[in-house]
Amino acid sequence: xxxxxxxxxxxxxxxxxxxxxxxxxxxxxxxxxxxxxxxxxxxxxxxxxxxxxxxxxxxxxxxxxxxxxxxxxxxxxxxxxxxxxxxxxxxxxxxxxxxxxxxxxxxxxxxxxxxxxxxxxxxxxxxxxxxxxxxxxxxxxxxxxxxxxxxxxxxxxxxxxxxxxxxxxxxxxxxxxxxxxxxxxxxxxxxxxxxxxxxxxxxxxxxxxxxxxxxxxxxxxxxxxxxxxxxxxxxxxxxxxxxxxxxxxxxxxxxxxxxxxxxxxxxxxxxxxxxxxxxxxxxx
Ligand SMILES: Nc1ncnc2c1ncn2[C@@H]1O[C@H](COP(=O)(O)OP(=O)(O)O)[C@@H](O)[C@H]1O
Ligand SMILES: [Mg+2]
Numbered sequence: 001x002x003x004x005x006x007x008x009x010x011x012x013x014x015x016x017x018x019x020x021x022x023x024x025x026x027x028x029x030x031x032x033x034x035x036x037x038x039x040x041x042x043x044x045x046x047x048x049x050x051x052x053x054x055x056x057x058x059x060x061x062x063x064x065x066x067x068x069x070x071x072x073x074x075x076x077x078x079x080x081x082x083x084x085x086x087x088x089x090x091x092x093x094x095x096x097x098x099x100x101x102x103x104x105x106x107x108x109x110x111x112x113x114x115x116x117x118x119x120x121x122x123x124x125x126x127x128x129x130x131x132x133x134x135x136x137x138x139x140x141x142x143x144x145x146x147x148x149x150x151x152x153x154x155x156x157x158x159x160x161x162x163x164x165x166x167x168x169x170x171x172x173x174x175x176x177x178x179x180x181x182x183x184x185x186x187x188x189x190x191x192x193x194x195x196x197x198x199x200x201x202x203x204x205x206x207x208x209x210x211x212x213x214x215x216x217x218x219x220x221x222x223x224x225x226x227x228x229x230x231x232x233x234x235x236x237x238x239x240x241x242x243x244x245x246x247x248x249x250x251x252x253x254x255x256x257x258x259x260x261x262x263x264x265x266x267x268x269x270x271x272x273x274x275x276x277x278x279x280x281x282x283x284x
Contacts, residue, residue: 023134023272024260025153029169031140033159034191036060037230037240039137040069041250044241045257047097052132052261054097059149060139064102070094071237077103087123095242098131124273133260134272141169142176148279150177152272155185157221161192162202171209178214187221189256199223222256224249 026039043056057078058066067074076090078100091098128134136149150156156177160170170188177183188206193199203220210216227249233240241250 021128021131021134021272022155022260023128023136023153025136025138025150025156026159027138027150027156027173028140028159028166029142029171029173030160030163030166033140033161033166034224035140035159036065036069036137037234038157038159038189038191038224038253039135040066040239041241041253042257042260043097043099043133043135044095044239045250045254046133046261048095048241049254050257050261053130054133054135055091055100055128055131056097056135056137057100057149058102059136060102063139066099066137067092067101068237069234070099070239072099074101077101079103081123087127091127095239102137125271128272142173147177147181148276151181151183151279152275153185155187156183157189158186159189159191160202160206162190162194162198167202167206170206174210174216174218175214178216184214184216184218186216186218188218189221189224191224192226193223194226196223221259222252224252 026035026042028035039056043054046052047054056066058064060066064077072092072094074092076085078090080090081087087100091100093099136153138149158170158173160166174184174186177186188203190199190202193202200220200223203223207218207220210218225248227240227247229244229247230240230249233243240247241253244250
């Protein structure tokens with residue numbers, strides 16, 4: 001009897017049923033602040049330095065470009081699931097992490113019938129169970145359906161740079177999410193800083209406005225320095241974490257990854273994908 005119970009437990013663990021998947025969205029108010037590079041490198045580091053199973057979803061509808069940064073040619077995207085493709089045939093693996101390449105025009109999700117929505121969610125639901133982390137790279141701003149991914153995520157990294165416009169837009173995103181959806185699970189990343197002080201000052205400006213006007217206590221996830229190596233590697237379609245593992249960009253990202261891994265897993269009551277779809281429907 002005991003042997004049987006042990007066998008069952010082993011089976012359950014092997015199937016990953018008890019895996020507590022973390023869903024992390026990566027967002028910003030302003031475009032071009034480094035979201036996709038952050039997402040790709042966080043995926044790389046979690047997979048290669050921390051031995052985590054990672055799925056990176058490219059949800060930047062309209063400008064899906066994760067596959068370009070990792071230099072993988074892909075013809076099939078998330079959308080093809082609706083045309084009967086198996087999700088396993090769409091996801092590709094690169095550098096020990098998986099990528100679900102994006103497509104343009106998520107508006108189409110409102111036009112598909114219930115059984116197709118159910119199929120999509122079921123597919124994503126089944127597949128998500130296999131991962132420790134599901135990272136979702138979104139597009140800038142709030143004027144799109146991608147907000148549904150943020151709302152469903154247990155945490156959202158909001159990226160800004162020290163530029164006043166980027167700070168204002170980050171504030172606007174957080175304000176909208178709070179006012180419209182009462183969502184406040186944000187962590188701030190200040191990217192492209194010249195030095196630590198500039199990062200802290202930028203965060204402090206954002207933090208104090210968020211506290212004063214929205215009464216949310218946001219935390220700093222980390223600051224990431226400006227580095228020439230990133231531009232170099234992007235041009236060559238290389239991943240900086242792979243090519244320059246001791247670049248300051250990579251070291252700062254490793255710190256963020258380490259604290260992410262050390263944190264207790266968040267409780268997710270409802271299924272992530274069910275929430276995404278119910279939010280999409282409400283807005284459609
Ligand atoms: N820390 C950094 N140092 C130097 N350049 C950066 C840094 N972060 C981002 N960049 C530059 O910004 C560009 C846009 O980054 P990307 O990740 O595509 O932004 P987003 O996804 O927010 O639009 C990159 O191609 C890169 O050249
Ligand atoms: Mg991007």
